[in-house]
Amino acid sequence: MSILVDKRTKVVVQGITGGAGSFHARQMLAYGTQLVAGVTPGKGGTKFDDRVPIFDTVARAVADTGADTTCIFVPPAFCADAIAEAVAASVKLAVVITEGIPTLDMIAVRRLLDEKGVRMVGPNCPGLITPGECKVGIAPGYVHQPGRVGVISRSGTLTYEAVWQLSALGIGQSTCIGIGGDPVGGIDFVDALGLYEADPGTDAVVLIGEIGGAVEERAAAFIREHVKKPVAAFIAGVTAPPGKRMGHAGAIISGSSGKAADKIEALRAAGVAVTANPAEIGVTLRDALAGAGRKGR
């Protein structure tokens, strides 16, 4: 079992003929993802690598192939439009890899997603992967192993690091999600924790946060109320220089300082095993699982 994507997921790649899009489309195909379509306006009717049909529009791609999930590599200036196109074509999940989308564009996109009930992962993220079944995005597939631990992270590369540690310990993963580090995005920690808690294929969760905003504090509050599965965490940025003024102004509204220390304290108070050493994320999860086992959970 898993969350959001599995072996039945049919993926369309928007921007499949670009540099990053084509490289990672090949990686997804090699991983075994059901990549059923590509979209590049003006290149409809051709094929990607002689196997994946390319369409001019997402609507046509969805109608002809039954794609339900899009992976977007479109450049930032055109990306909000690409997401809106996918929403209009009624995909269920949009995974946005693109980095550098203006915040105002994402605020408008988020409103549209909420209105239409479409989920988004990202932007500025590595995507997600259900090991052995489906990879949507750019995560290096080989570090993952099928298993029963969920991983959710605001960072891309730090997610790979955590997964690599888990796999080295022989701990496989149910689904790993990099939600991206932009101020306004799609799925957040609370959404993902709810999905993992409800997933019979997930026994425990690794949460990787960082300074800024208050999503970790909200995750802590959610864990305290709704999550029975063990959670291990690392928060990046204990040594980061004090936040810029804008961070403060934004944080006032949400009632948080955005500091790593506050996030760590909130998570610990909610019973989360938080490590200060990013090289010990895997071990911390293993110990949290063992501890939960002893308590007979």
Add this chain to the structure above:
Amino acid sequence: MKLHEHQGKDLLRKAGVPVPLGRVAFSVEEAEAAARAVIEESKVETVVVKAQIHAGGRGKGGGVKVVRGVAEARAAGEKILGMTLVTHQTGPEGKLVRRLLVEQGLDIAKELYASVVPDRERRRVVLMLSSEGGMEIEEVARRAPEKILSRAIDPAYGLRAFEARDLAYGLGLGDPATGKLARVLQALYRVFVAEDCSLVEVNPLVVLKNGDVLALDAKVLLDDNGAFRHKDREGLADPTEEDPAEAAARAAGFSYIRMHGDIGCMVNGAGLAMATMDILKHHGGEPANFLDVGGGASKEQVALAFKVILSDPAVKAIFINIFGGILKCDVLAEGVIAAVQEAGIKVPLVVRLEGTNVERGRQLLADSKLAIIVGRDMDDGARKAVALARGKGA
């Protein structure tokens, strides 16, 4: 990207926010001429001479003087131009004042606060308004949070007139200030959207004795991700306000922040870059910098990033920690090899590679015959870098 006060006020004025009459000056002579022009146009002898630096708290640091007449304005200009202004936002080293804003004096009845800022939690742009102008909004939030009014704005409609009025009536200013304030609030949101800002803050926003509402200060930050929509932006940048290494990094498309330690770091991804600094500290080391080469870095960008690290004389060891995703390990290796061959390297270099194309990357580094110390994993690499920076073998 940060703007100076006078640049921010130009944007506000264009959008219909009243600002004081004023002129920017880069020399004492220009300051004198600016004062003469402002006095003539405003018919008021009082002028304000304000240091223009990318930091707040200028008044307390002696960077703002209220004077009467052209001669006094010139004297104030002489005093402020060229001074190193230290405020709570500049750090102890302060900032050199290279430009001034000379403005008309005003009869202020009341000081308010207004800002427009994106709110991560509500996923909306939010307008904040407070009767407590002139002091830091953080301070107001701590002491009297009930005095901060805020409204999340629907991007489809913008800040509608009735919403702006709702907020303005909340301050109980009476007529005609309330109506004028509401129009100013709408204009502030228009500036935020039209210019792709990440902050528009006016503190204080003043009410004059005649009921006029003016932006007495302006702090504007632009969203760098929106730069492609604003080709005219580069003219607003002030390179003298930035650390040269940080500016070079920004121009090359990666992010670099100088820290105070001695271990240079090159990492891909902001989260892993922060975690790398954290683990160095955890093992008793001190990072010299934060450096995220970014997702799609080219060989040339990697080489440039490496040279930026080498340009910091405090660096005694370098730790490269890469987990390839979009950035492929072989591209990273090529960039590092090119930079080392071109610039030379006198400090030990620890490299930890994992991720996309890792085998090819490791092979390239091995074939290069460079004196590279291999970090088996993040922990091993960090420990070795800390030991080497202390002059101990790894």
